[in-house]
Amino acid sequence: xxxxKSLHALVAGTFFLLSFSAHAxxxxxxxxxxxxxxxxAVVPFSWQGTxxxxxxxxxxxxxxxxxxxxxxxxxxxxxxxxxSSEQEVYYRDWRILAQDYLLVGEIHRAxxxxxxxxxxxxxxxxxxxxxxxxxxxGSVSQLRDIAHEISNVVFEQVTGTRGAFTSQILYVxxxxxxxxxxNFRLEKADYDGQRAQVLxxxxxxxxxxxxxxxxxxxxYVSFETDLPRIYTQNIATGERRQITNYPNLNSSPEWSPDGxxxxxxxSKDGSPDIYVQDLITNQLTQVTNHPLIDTEPSWTADSxxxxxxxxxxxQPQIYQIELGASPFDVxxxxxxxxxxxxxxxxxxxxxxxxxxRETRQNPNYQIAVLxxxxxxxxTLTDTALDESPSIAPNGSMIMYGxxxxxxxxxxxxxxxxxxxxxxPSTQGDVREPAWSPFLN
Amino acid sequence: xxxxxxxxxxxxxxxxxxxxxxACSSTSDTEEGAxxxxxxxxxxxxxxxxxxxPGSTSGQLTQExxxxxxxxxxxxxxxxxxIAEFKPADRETLSFHARDLAANSNKRIRLEGHAxxxxxxxxxxxLGERRANSIxxxxxxNGASRSQVEVVSYGxxxxxxxxxxxxxxxxxxxxxxxxx
Numbered sequence: 001x002x003x004x005k006s007l008h009a010l011v012a013g014t015f016f017l018l019s020f021s022a023h024a025x026x027x028x029x030x031x032x033x034x035x036x037x038x039x040x041a042v043v044p045f046s047w048q049g050t051x052x053x054x055x056x057x058x059x060x061x062x063x064x065x066x067x068x069x070x071x072x073x074x075x076x077x078x079x080x081x082x083x084s085s086e087q088e089v090y091y092r093d094w095r096i097l098a099q100d101y102l103l104v105g106e107i108h109r110a111x112x113x114x115x116x117x118x119x120x121x122x123x124x125x126x127x128x129x130x131x132x133x134x135x136x137x138g139s140v141s142q143l144r145d146i147a148h149e150i151s152n153v154v155f156e157q158v159t160g161t162r163g164a165f166t167s168q169i170l171y172v173x174x175x176x177x178x179x180x181x182x183n184f185r186l187e188k189a190d191y192d193g194q195r196a197q198v199l200x201x202x203x204x205x206x207x208x209x210x211x212x213x214x215x216x217x218x219x220y221v222s223f224e225t226d227l228p229r230i231y232t233q234n235i236a237t238g239e240r241r242q243i244t245n246y247p248n249l250n251s252s253p254e255w256s257p258d259g260x261x262x263x264x265x266x267s268k269d270g271s272p273d274i275y276v277q278d279l280i281t282n283q284l285t286q287v288t289n290h291p292l293i294d295t296e297p298s299w300t301a302d303s304x305x306x307x308x309x310x311x312x313x314x315q316p317q318i319y320q321i322e323l324g325a326s327p328f329d330v331x332x333x334x335x336x337x338x339x340x341x342x343x344x345x346x347x348x349x350x351x352x353x354x355x356x357r358e359t360r361q362n363p364n365y366q367i368a369v370l371x372x373x374x375x376x377x378x379t380l381t382d383t384a385l386d387e388s389p390s391i392a393p394n395g396s397m398i399m400y401g402x403x404x405x406x407x408x409x410x411x412x413x414x415x416x417x418x419x420x421x422x423x424p425s426t427q428g429d430v431r432e433p434a435w436s437p438f439l440n
Numbered sequence: 441x442x443x444x445x446x447x448x449x450x451x452x453x454x455x456x457x458x459x460x461x462x463a464c465s466s467t468s469d470t471e472e473g474a475x476x477x478x479x480x481x482x483x484x485x486x487x488x489x490x491x492x493x494p495g496s497t498s499g500q501l502t503q504e505x506x507x508x509x510x511x512x513x514x515x516x517x518x519x520x521x522x523i524a525e526f527k528p529a530d531r532e533t534l535s536f537h538a539r540d541l542a543a544n545s546n547k548r549i550r551l552e553g554h555a556x557x558x559x560x561x562x563x564x565x566x567l568g569e570r571r572a573n574s575i576x577x578x579x580x581x582n583g584a585s586r587s588q589v590e591v592v593s594y595g596x597x598x599x600x601x602x603x604x605x606x607x608x609x610x611x612x613x614x615x616x617x618x619x620x
Binding site for chain 2: 252
């Protein structure tokens with residue numbers, strides 16, 4: 001575990017971050033859970049220091065586990081005892097309450113420093129077995145990071161899947177001021193909407209935010225020059241770079257998984273086509289060439305092929321092309337929808353997340369997953385204006401933009417459709433979520 | 441910023457053309473019959489036709505010029521759902537815009553394409569550009585120079601009307617002609 005090291009790097013990074021003010025407050029609401037969630041007890045961590053800690057670590061862990069839907073944390077008021085270390089744990093207390101798992105911990109001031117040490121232990125009640133335990137050290141401002149890191153361990157111990165609780169999201173907020181003015185902001189927050197920071201503000205639209213594979217940079221489209229152009233920005237330093245200035249539309253940047261290239265959409269030769277720009281040599285390569293719209297590129301995991309949307313058969317459908325192949329050598333992936341758009345593969349490389357309009361008569365756009373081998377389609381959402389699906393780094397959930405009570409909100413749904421949560425905003429329209437890669 | 445200055449510029453243009461209209465209607469009151477007027481005096485003498493030449497120095501506007509001014513005041517063109525081609529009914533109005541550009545080579549405009557919020561943002565950005573291009577191509581075929589016209593698409597990012605109603609959607613599927 002390299003948390004200590006990464007937390008210290010985070011402190012240094014935080015120093016350079018841009019404005020913390022005027023961000024949209026997002027907080028999670030669970031809208032749908034699984035039928036048989038796993039019962040887990042998260043005991044309040046004891047604090048062996050003076051003063052009051054700014055964050056309640058065990059509450060953050062409880063929220064994390066509840067939000068993904070697979071867990072049902074025990075209410076604190078129902079606990080028969082409140083152990084904070086292994087010596088104080090009586091398995092019988094938790095078996096009576098029908099709990100499967102137990103998390104306990106204590107927080108100390110690190111000797112001779114301003115840092116705190118969080119010691120946690122995680123138990124399997126039925127097997128009467130300690131599954132995990134360690135001491136994490138960080139500053140008081142990093143208590144949320146430490147809590148999410150503990151959630152990761154618990155999640156992985158129980159489900160076998162790496163947790164994504166320390167990941168972050170990018171999104172765009174549009175705040176209507178008057179008919180002549182809307183304020184646009186690019187923001188970054190924890191995956192649960194907490195600790196939002198403004199990365200860029202503009203009175204012209206900001207679109208299509210996306211992460212570099214190492215999580216240190218973002219790319220987006222900004223209209224700040226009156227025309228849509230692609231920029232990259234270093235998150236820690238704020239340093240920006242304009243990547244494109246081609247005639248007409250420049251949009252839809254998407255980093256290759258190996259980090260060396262940026263796929264994009266340019267209409268410099270008349271109609272929108274997919275291009276790839278090498279970020280080291282700046283060499284631009286045209287990938288598709290069709291007089292109708294080609295857009296929304298995404299990469300396959302091996303960085304060798306691009307999935308994109310094209311109107312070439314009349315309505316938007318999903319296609320795939322290998323880099324270096326003839327522009328005519330494209331493989332069509334979707335057939336059974338009126339419109340299929342904005343597709344990207346899950347980490348398994350088989351399931352294709354996309355936006356789907358089933359029939360011409362049904363005006364709803366919903367998030368769906370197509371298995372390209374079995375051709376089975378699962379529609380995950382039941383709202384009308386769902387778009388911009390973004391996949392959690394562990395492939396367990398999809399976050400997307402939708403409308404609720406006429407306002408743009410971010411929703412998330414588990415990959416099997418069983419669990420949903422919403423991050424409503426207290427101000428403005430929130431849209432275009434981009435879920436980060438693993439950041440630690 | 442630029443948006444605002446464009447708008448005040450637009451207001452200025454509107455004021456000028458309004459003034460021209462007022463001037464025109466008042467002069468046609470005093471100098472009856474000086475202009476060919478299909479609507480009210482269609483049956484008047486054939487010499488009328490000869491007098492409607494645009495080189496007239498009387499300071500009055502011909503019927504054609506009035507129609508041109510009315511056409512140039514229409515700066516927003518609406519589109520059907522998922523359709524990138526402008527409506528046939530707008531063809532004549534756009535012809536006037538094209539001729540105006542052809543006659544005023546220093547004039548520059550910007551065509552701003554928009555879409556309603558249905559469908560994905562990137563698709564709508566591309567669709568807005570196709571809509572603006574459909575007008576651009578028509579203007580060029582009818583005499584405008586490519587260098588006079590800039591095209592930009594805002595996709596669904598700058599709706600004219602908020603909300604999820606069909607009415608809002610139909611107002612948002614549009615191309616705006618903006619003077620530069």
